[in-house]
Amino acid sequence: MTEWVEATVVERRDWNDELISLRFEAPMEPFKAGQFIRVGLDIEGERIGRPYSLVNAPHEDLHEIYFNIVEEGPLSPRLARLQPGDRFWAVPKPSGFLTLDEVPEARHLWLLATGTALGPFLSILKTPAAWERFETIVLGHSVRRRSELAYGDTIQGLNEAHGDQLCFVPFITREPCGEHLGQRIPACIESGSLEEKTGLVLSPQDSHVLLCGNSAMLQDTLSVLEKRGLKRHRRREPGQVGMEKYH
């Protein structure tokens, strides 16, 4: 039977009308940056749970999830109404393999996310190991609108701490993109504009790519990377592209 523990909201942050972060206290088990937990609420007599990545690093006291409101979904609109002091349920055992100990040696680490899937990468970037292991880390975040570029303060803090070792690349796909890239991640890989922006080459020799986001993005990005000679990474058959599906 699934074990659940009570979590208490400490702080909430509304990035816009649809994107919310909750910081909370809960007796969670130790986790690795990049992992996810199950979060739940009792709705009409039934406990409804969904996976959410932890945005905080393992050494941080408060846990944090970042999510968008899926209007027709049972859980996220209710989670989005929680205020400091309110409680929800969490499964204390984290899961998932989108973690740095699954990443083989590489010069450059490319972390490419759509939407709320930015969260697990922020957790990874808050750990010292990320900065000890890679010459450069590219963080690509694809959103529809500029107002969905959440966690700008965290990313600015990382930039101040790590300088040119971090290369943050926003993609804005449904409104004028200004100085940012204006097409989806796979299109920008295919056209070379992502490499031009970063000044780095995506090659099987130097790169390891982690993908997180909606399933179509994972598949489309893997396809363009395969054309460049990179292949899916598996424990038994090492490659250069790691990803995790849990939706």
Ligand code: NAP
């Ligand atoms: P989204 O719908 O994926 O949209 C964000 C960006 O993704 C947009 O720029 C969109 O471009 C682009 N996109 C859509 N389809 C694409 C494709 N086939 N190839 C490349 N880019 C594509 O964002 P979201 O609704 O926030 O979804 C994020 C996903 O991450 C969800 O599936 C969620 O389950 C998953 N996730 C969530 C968490 C969490 O803890 N909340 C953690 C990990 C993963 P267009 O404007 O051109 O459509």
